[in-house]
Amino acid sequence: MSPDLQRLIDLQRLETQIADAKAKIAAHPQRLAEADAQLAAATHLLDTAKDRLKDNQEARRALEKDVALYQGRLSKFRDQQSAVKTNKEYQALGHEIETAQHDLGGVEEKVIERMVEADGIAADVKQAEAVFAAKRKEIEAEKKRLAEELTETEAALKAATDARTALLGQIDPRLVSTFEQVARVRKGIAVTTATRDGLCSVCHVHLRPQVFQQVRHNDGIIQCDSCQRILYYVPPPPPAEGAVVNR
Numbered sequence: 692m693s694p695d696l697q698r699l700i701d702l703q704r705l706e707t708q709i710a711d712a713k714a715k716i717a718a719h720p721q722r723l724a725e726a727d728a729q730l731a732a733a734t735h736l737l738d739t740a741k742d743r744l745k746d747n748q749e750a751r752r753a754l755e756k757d758v759a760l761y762q763g764r765l766s767k768f769r770d771q772q773s774a775v776k777t778n779k780e781y782q783a784l785g786h787e788i789e790t791a792q793h794d795l796g797g798v799e800e801k802v803i804e805r806m807v808e809a810d811g812i813a814a815d816v817k818q819a820e821a822v823f824a825a826k827r828k829e830i831e832a833e834k835k836r837l838a839e840e841l842t843e844t845e846a847a848l849k850a851a852t853d854a855r856t857a858l859l860g861q862i863d864p865r866l867v868s869t870f871e872q873v874a875r876v877r878k879g880i881a882v883t884t885a886t887r888d889g890l891c892s893v894c895h896v897h898l899r900p901q902v903f904q905q906v907r908h909n910d911g912i913i914q915c916d917s918c919q920r921i922l923y924y925v926p927p928p929p930p931a932e933g934a935v936v937n938r
């Protein structure tokens with residue numbers, strides 16, 4: 692392997708690592724926001740269930756006030772009834788009592804309906820609390836993982852950038868310039884392999900036999916005729932020990 696070619700291969704590896712690390716760092720705030728949004732959705736479900744329970748309790752308290760009101764009215768009529776002098780007055784109050792009893796019965800029924808409903812809502816709240824607790828735990832773990840990943844990525848970026856700086860000092864400036872020109876127009880990939888059947892592995896153009904022959908030697912800087920990327924060749928691995936070889 693030509694030392695120049697090896698350095699360009701190493702430079703490409705570092706450039707790719709740097710680009711990947713930068714993309715990961717750039718995506719970090721979005722991933723954090725997605726985790727927060729998931730937790731916010733679970734919080735919203737829990738709040739909704741709690742609000743329903745609160746509404747139910749308020750409605751029940753209002754009904755219980757009505758119960759007290761009708762009970763008060765009823766006992767007032769009964770007191771009055773025991774004090775009346777005439778049969779007519781007695782009967783009139785009897786009607787009032789009947790009406791008040793009927794109203795009271797209706798409100799008491801509604802109180803019972805609210806109580807039954809409250810049991811269902813309380814079960815919903817309990818379930819939403821369990822879902823929320825599990826989600827919070829999951830999101831906390833996810834955010835911790837994201838923070839660790841960010842620290843690791845930042846360290847990897849620094850290491851790759853330092854290594855790149857050191858490597859650039861060892862490469863002929865004309866080769867660096869070729870590398871940078873190709874990288875600029877080819878989405879950051881200036882060095883790639885030729886496949887075993889003689890294609891550029893990125894643009895998939897068939898290399899001329901003579902060019903492919905040169906690339907296979909890995910002893911110079913050969914560019915793809917089509918995309919201009921610098922090419923190298925990775926020979927197939929030797930057959931594994933114990934593998935059956937046809938002779």
Ligand SMILES: [Zn+2]
Pocket residue numbers: 891892893894895896915916917918919920
């Ligand atoms: Zn190519």
